[in-house]
Amino acid sequence: MRMDNNDQLSQDLSAIMVIFGGTGDLTHRKLMPAIYNLIRDQLIPEHFAIVAVGRRDKTEEEYLSDVRNAITKYSRNKIDEAIWSRLQEMIHYYKFDFTDLSGYQELKLYLDQLDTVVKSGGNRVYYLAVAPEYFETIVQGLQASDMAVKKDTWSRLVIEKPFGKDLKTARALNDKINEVFPEKSIYRIDHYLGKEMIQNIMVLRFGNSIFESLWNNRFIDNVQISLSEKLGVGTRGGYFEQAGTMRDMLQNHILQVLTLVAMEPPINLKMDSIRTEKQKVLEAIEEFTPEFLKNNVVFGQYGKGMIDGAPVLGYREEQNVPSSSETETFVAMKLHVNNFRWAGTPFYIRTGKRLATSSAEIVIQFKSLPNILYFKDQDLQEPNLLVLRIQPSVGVFFQFNTKDFSSHNGIVPTKMDTSYYNPMQGNTPEAYERLIFDILRGDATLFSRWDEVESAWTATDRLIQYRERRRNNFPNYDAGSMGPVKAFELLAKDGRKWWNL
Ligand code: BG6
Helix, strand or coil: CCCCCCCCCCCCCCEEEEEECCCCHHHHHHHHHHHHHHHHCCCCCCCEEEEEEECCCCCHHHHHHHHHHHHHHHCCCCCCHHHHHHHHHHEEEEECCCCCHHHHHHHHHHHHHHHHHHCCCCCEEEEECCCHHHHHHHHHHHHHCCCCCCCCCCEEEEECCCCCCCHHHHHHHHHHHHHHCCHHHEEECCHHHHCHHHHHHHHHHHCCHHHHCCCCCCCEEEEEEEEECCCCCHHHHHHHHHHHHHHHHHHHHHHHHHHHHHCCCCCCCCHHHHHHHHHHHHHHECCCCHHHHHHHEEEECEECEEECCEEECCHHHCCCCCCCCCCCCEEEEEEEECCCCCCCCEEEEEEECCECCCEEEEEEEECCCCCCCCCCCHHHCCCCEEEEEEECEEEEEEEEEEECCCCCCCEEEEEEECCEECHHHCCCHHHHHHHHHHHHHCCCCCCCCHHHHHHHHHHHHHHHHHHHCCCCCCCCEECCECCCHHHHHHHHCCCCCCCCC
16 A cells, blocks of 8 residues: 555554444445455554444453454455464444443443553544444444543544435534544545545546546546446445435545546645645536426336346335335436536546446546548547446556558557456455554545535435436336446437447
8 A cells, every 4th residue: 555645644553443233234244344454554553443333242252253254254364373363453343322321331431451562552442334414423422422532532423324314414414523523534435435446536537647638628528427236225224215316426436536637746645745736626517407407317227137247126026115216226328517618518427236247447438530542431530438347347548540551541449448357446444554554644645525425415315306306117128137228328319329348
């Protein structure tokens, strides 16, 4: 892992990491395997402990055995006994119902005592790996027992999405949290920002003159961002009914990726310089008025179909989903970033569940040349395409035209693909390794700042309200397809198509 040029980083990484939701899925699948691998990479400080807070009655042995099983199953590296024994020493299971505010004082005493044993200097990471409805209660508990901010130490609060369910609730939650933790101590996770190729967007753009000099509306015809999943909602129907694709994927992952593709070069690599440029992109997105949305957005919901040769249920048949659900599992839209760099170049985005492929890609389509010398028939000219492959393949694909050596005058597109297949780039612990390490060293670059969240909600709220006012005729795409026909028409009416390279 590379250290950034960032002068605000903690010198002392020693800390106690308190995980609320210590017996939950996130802790087992992501956090523990990530910490295990961080130990392996020697990135966890010597003075470090993990206090896993859970409601379940478990002995420390039982808890450790669960963690070991999870690491065996989800870690990218096999269990090494020496590393496991180091992790095992760090973990403490603390049984506590975190909705019981009277218990926080006792937790504080426990942590203070542990501090003296571990010599972690009083620094704390409070990781809320719990359902969002508990965020406020826990923060309140931390405040009441004086655990939040202490002199001469650092305390950081880590929050998973969803951060609110709309602008109003997000603001209310933020106000509450801000009473206890200052913005600089709040780490709002968007696991997409932990992915290698997402971090590579800035390097590719600002580290290569051939890209950066062409990265604007004069040379780029359109940008396409596709985050597609074969997975359905599985057992998460209850959650998904409240969220839908717009809250689940668009408000966070899609808009975060968009900001990195469209941002101006920051003046340096300090976290706030980067986040300020990202924020400006969100502010420059053309307002989603109902008139604009009428022609530029497509919602979808999957019906039954086939995935990898096996039949799968439609969304309305999934567990905890009503048979008349109007929740979207797919969104495609065109949007404009109205600034000097991008005015006139559309961004097409799409994301959905139960699609034909599981992949995340950004396609930059460059403008075509006049058909004066070659390609006299307009249809024959293949545009230059730069594809940033995020997952499962990771790397860069570039398409350019060359002479077809097997004919006299033919021209063929040459496809240069530097990407490699890496199934570990999905929603796996890997992204969390980088994110947890950054939390410890106090680098919030890869976390969403409040104004980004606020702008993202402003845009998403308009989409959600628009969708809620319509009857959608769901289901409107088969599982295993690439979404509703209208999503293809969205580009076809502009004389374009989704690239699938
Ligand atoms: C999560 C969503 O944030 O991202 C899930 O809640 C989705 O619904 C997941 O499946 C996708 O992440 P990845 O890393 O697998 O593309």
